[in-house]
Amino acid sequence: MNFNSKLIxxxxxxxxxxGLDTDQAKLPIHLRKNKNGIILFNKAIINSTKDFVCAYxxxxxxxxxxxxxxxxxxxxxxxxxxxNIITIGDGKRGDIxxxxxxxxxxxxxxxxxxxxxxxxxxxxxxxxxxxxxKNKGIFLLAVTSNKGAYDFQxxxxxxxxxxxxxxxxxxxxxxxxxxxxxxxxxxxSQLKELRKLxxxxxxxxxxxxxxxxxxxxxxxxxxxxxxxxxxxxxxRSVLYAxxxxxxxxxxxxxxxxxxxxxxxxRM
Amino acid sequence: MNFNSKLIxxxxxxxxxxGLDTDQAKLPIHLRKNKNGIILFNKAIINSTKDFVCAYxxxxxxxxxxxxxxxxxxxxxxxxxxxNIITIGDGKRGDIxxxxxxxxxxxxxxxxxxxxxxxxxxxxxxxxxxxxxKNKGIFLLAVTSNKGAYDFQxxxxxxxxxxxxxxxxxxxxxxxxxxxxxxxxxxxSQLKELRKLxxxxxxxxxxxxxxxxxxxxxxxxxxxxxxxxxxxxxxRSVLYAxxxxxxxxxxxxxxxxxxxxxxxxRM
Numbered sequence: 001m002n003f004n005s006k007l008i009x010x011x012x013x014x015x016x017x018x019g020l021d022t023d024q025a026k027l028p029i030h031l032r033k034n035k036n037g038i039i040l041f042n043k044a045i046i047n048s049t050k051d052f053v054c055a056y057x058x059x060x061x062x063x064x065x066x067x068x069x070x071x072x073x074x075x076x077x078x079x080x081x082x083x084n085i086i087t088i089g090d091g092k093r094g095d096i097x098x099x100x101x102x103x104x105x106x107x108x109x110x111x112x113x114x115x116x117x118x119x120x121x122x123x124x125x126x127x128x129x130x131x132x133x134k135n136k137g138i139f140l141l142a143v144t145s146n147k148g149a150y151d152f153q154x155x156x157x158x159x160x161x162x163x164x165x166x167x168x169x170x171x172x173x174x175x176x177x178x179x180x181x182x183x184x185x186x187x188x189s190q191l192k193e194l195r196k197l198x199x200x201x202x203x204x205x206x207x208x209x210x211x212x213x214x215x216x217x218x219x220x221x222x223x224x225x226x227x228x229x230x231x232x233x234x235x236r237s238v239l240y241a242x243x244x245x246x247x248x249x250x251x252x253x254x255x256x257x258x259x260x261x262x263x264x265x266r267m
Numbered sequence: 268m269n270f271n272s273k274l275i276x277x278x279x280x281x282x283x284x285x286g287l288d289t290d291q292a293k294l295p296i297h298l299r300k301n302k303n304g305i306i307l308f309n310k311a312i313i314n315s316t317k318d319f320v321c322a323y324x325x326x327x328x329x330x331x332x333x334x335x336x337x338x339x340x341x342x343x344x345x346x347x348x349x350x351n352i353i354t355i356g357d358g359k360r361g362d363i364x365x366x367x368x369x370x371x372x373x374x375x376x377x378x379x380x381x382x383x384x385x386x387x388x389x390x391x392x393x394x395x396x397x398x399x400x401k402n403k404g405i406f407l408l409a410v411t412s413n414k415g416a417y418d419f420q421x422x423x424x425x426x427x428x429x430x431x432x433x434x435x436x437x438x439x440x441x442x443x444x445x446x447x448x449x450x451x452x453x454x455x456s457q458l459k460e461l462r463k464l465x466x467x468x469x470x471x472x473x474x475x476x477x478x479x480x481x482x483x484x485x486x487x488x489x490x491x492x493x494x495x496x497x498x499x500x501x502x503r504s505v506l507y508a509x510x511x512x513x514x515x516x517x518x519x520x521x522x523x524x525x526x527x528x529x530x531x532x533r534m
Contacts, residue, residue, distance in 0.1 A: 021366070061362060061369035067377055071335040092362050094386060095328060096413040096478075099288070102328035110334055119361060121388040121408060123415020141388060146363040148390020151436060155429065157422040162429065169418060211363075 003086075003115055003137035003178055004227075007202055010054040010086050011228045015219065015262055016255065017055035017088070018045065019206070019235030020077060021062050026240055028247045038066075041247070042077040045239060048252040052259045055086035057204070057233050058113075078111060086114045086231070088204065092141060094119035094126050101129040108133050115139060117182055117204065120166050124173055134176045137202060142167050142194060145184025145207030163190065167197050180204060183222070185213025185232070192221040202229040208258075209237035215258070219265040234258060270353075270382055270404035270445055271494075274469055277321040277353050278495045281526050282486065282533075284322035284355070285312065286473070286502030287344060288329050293507055295514045305333070308514070309344040312506060315519040319526045322353035324471070324500050325380075345378060353381045353498070355471065359408060361386035361393045368396040375400050382406060384449055384471065387433050391440055401443045404469060409434050409461060412451025412474030430457065434464050447471060450489070452480025452499070459488040469496040475525075476504035482525070486532040501525060 022038050022045075031037035046056065058077065063070035081087055089111060093103040107116050108130075115137030118130055130138045143153055143163045153163045160168075170179055180202035183191050191205070205222050207213035215232070222230030238258075242250030289305050289312075298304035313323065325344065330337035348354055356378060360370040374383050375397075382404030385397055397405045410420055410430045420430045427435075437446055447469035450458050458472070472489050474480035482499070489497030505525075509517030 023369075059362075059366055059369075061360070061366045061373070065369040065373040065377065067373075068335055068338040071338060092360070092386070092389075093328070095326075095359055096411065099326055099328045102290075102326075102332040106328070106332040106334075110332065119359070119386050119388055121386055121419060122359075122411045122413060123418030123420070125413050125415040126411075127415075144363065144389050144393075146389060146392050148392040148394075151390030152388060152429070152433065153390070155424040155432060157424055157429070162419070162422065162424070165422060166419065 002135045004202065006114060007054070007086055007137070007229065008227055010084060014052050014054050014259055015223070015228055015230050015232050016053045016259055017057050017204070017231045017233040018049050018053050018238050018255065019057040019059060019090070019233050020045065020239070021059040021235045022239060023062060024066070026243070028243050028245060030245055038073050039076045043080045044248040045251050046080045048248040049238065049255045050082055050085060052255045053085065055088055055231055056081055057088040057090050059235070060089060060091040074111065088139070089113035089116045092117050092119045094122050096122070097125045097129060100126050104129045104133060108136050115180070117141065120170060127170070127173065131173060131176055131178060134178060137178055137180055139180040139182050139202070139204045140166065140170050142181040143183050143187045143190045145186045145211050145213060149184065149187065164193070164197065167194055171198060182206065185215070185218040186211055188214055188217035188221060191217060195221055195224070199224055200226075200229075202231060204231045204233065206233040208232055209234040215261055216265050219262050232262065269402045271469065273381060274321070274353055274404070274496065275494055277351060281319050281321050282490070282495055282497050282499050282529055283320045283522065283526055284324050284471070284498045284500040285316050285320050285505050285522065286324040286326060286357070286500050287312070287506070288326040288502045289506065290329060291333070293510070295510050295512060297512055305340050306343045310347045311515040312518050313347045315515040316505065316522045317349055317352060319522045320352065322355055322498050323348055324355040324357050326502070327356060327358040341378065354379075355406070356380035356383045359384050359386045361389050363389065364392045364396060367393050371396045371400060375403050382447070384408065387437060394437070394440065398440060398443055398445060401445060404445055404447055406447040406449050406469070406471045407433065407437050409448040410450050410454045410457045412453045412478050412480060416451065416454065431460070431464065434461055438465060449473065452482070452485040453478055455481055455484035455488060458484060462488055462491070466491055467493070469498060471498045471500065473500040475499055476501040482528055483532050486529050499529065
């Protein structure tokens with residue numbers, strides 16, 4: 001099944017994505033010194049939130065920084081995610097062709113992610129090896145949620161900001177219809193603009209919660225007319241909803257709270 | 268010792284960097300099925316080239332694609348590199364602050380690289396966690412060696428191409444004097460321009476060899492007046508100089524050939 005079809009099914013119940021940016025130092029105290037702390041934590045978070053999400057986004061940096069062990073933890077985490085839920089490998093890779101192929105192989109063949117995030121700065125041949133995986137989703141960075149987004153992404157190229165060129169140009173590469181875009185929830189008006197420019201592409205929308213993005217705008221401006229396709233990511237506010245033994249229950253409550261809010265905005 | 272001082276020392280003998288983009292499928296046949304094939308290969312390449320290089324650049328994708336084992340191979344490879352030679356972790360990472368911190372921690376603290384490559388598309392706060400490592404080198408992508416570089420890096424922002432904005436803007440972030448730039452050898456005239464714009468920064472110059480970049484221009488246009496600071500990377504033409512049992516000798520010959528050529532251009 002191709003990515004967009006899988007996404008349509010996964011989004012029947014929810015537009016919410018939980019980002020598993022799990023930080024050892026922020027684990028509940030009773031798990032912090034446990035050798036399997038992160039695996040136990042991730043499994044508990046997945047079990048308590050899986051009925052209310054369409055996707056899990058896994059931030060590779062948090063696993064790479066754990067060394068050899070991180071690879072194992074990542075595999076175990078992926079195993080715990082039900083097959084009907086989208087998995088996104090968030091690594092923002094981007095390199096020359098032969099190197100990009102290695103990254104694609106690792107993320108799609110070895111880890112089996114349904115989708116990845118890719119940095120477009122190096123252009124077409126750095127993205128192509130990912131796009132060649134026809135049934136996988138490729139989210140290109142367009143407007144990111146951080147403050148530094150203004151440094152380069154908003155520079156005017158002719159009449160349009162760079163991020164619009166990224167979207168316009170890359171839509172021409174979309175022969176397998178598997179390109180999506182990362183658009184930060186902290187940039188509402190850009191979200192609205194880009195939804196017009198790419199009316200049918202999935203958007204991965206981070207920045208709600210700890211980063212301060214507006215949930216209403218993410219839903220209203222991020223969705224397509226036909227398929228939703230707004231994947232709204234929250235990480236820290238769910239993962240660390242409580243640092244006590246009730247962390248999974250607290251994460252579940254926070255997820256349901258967000259899911260309810262999202263449903264209201266879809267009325 | 269800070270990165271620039273270490274680089275000055277390392278470049279006494281050579282401007283050459285060998286890229287360890289080691290691909291299992293391209294190993295000499297007698298090593299291809301050996302469990303420790305890549306480690307044995309890398310160690311032999313390092314031993315036979317170390318007297319003629321200033322740096323080794325390790326392309327993280329080639330190790331990540333090996334899964335858990337890749338982490339071990341990378342560690343063993345780094346161990347085999349003499350301490351006076353620069354090690355560059357080429358991962359082209361770039362992400363929001365708390366994530367970039369995890370990447371920096373992994374590359375600098377865990378692996379102990381002297382320098383890394385970073386993608387600037389997400390702006391200052393995505394680069395800052397790397398820059399905070401005062402004694403490490405941070406090479407920002409300016410003009411890359413691939414064809415896709417023309418898609419976005421060359422777009423005109425006002426009168427200047429985007430890559431010049433990247434260099435001009437990021438030089439303002441250089442309070443620790445540890446920023447360098449990646450400038451592809453395939454883009455000679457841009458190399459010349461950027462050397463004027465950043466007369467004192469180290470340049471990491473890939474694209475000579477398999478990618479067709481001009482070695483003479485890389486040396487002539489890439490060097491600073493005072494310190495050289497042109498780190499000229501070759502990967503495939505050295506690693507796969509022979510696919511027989513004589514691969515290390517062939518790699519040594521190719522490295523010396525390039526070192527001689529570079530010395531001539533420095534006359």
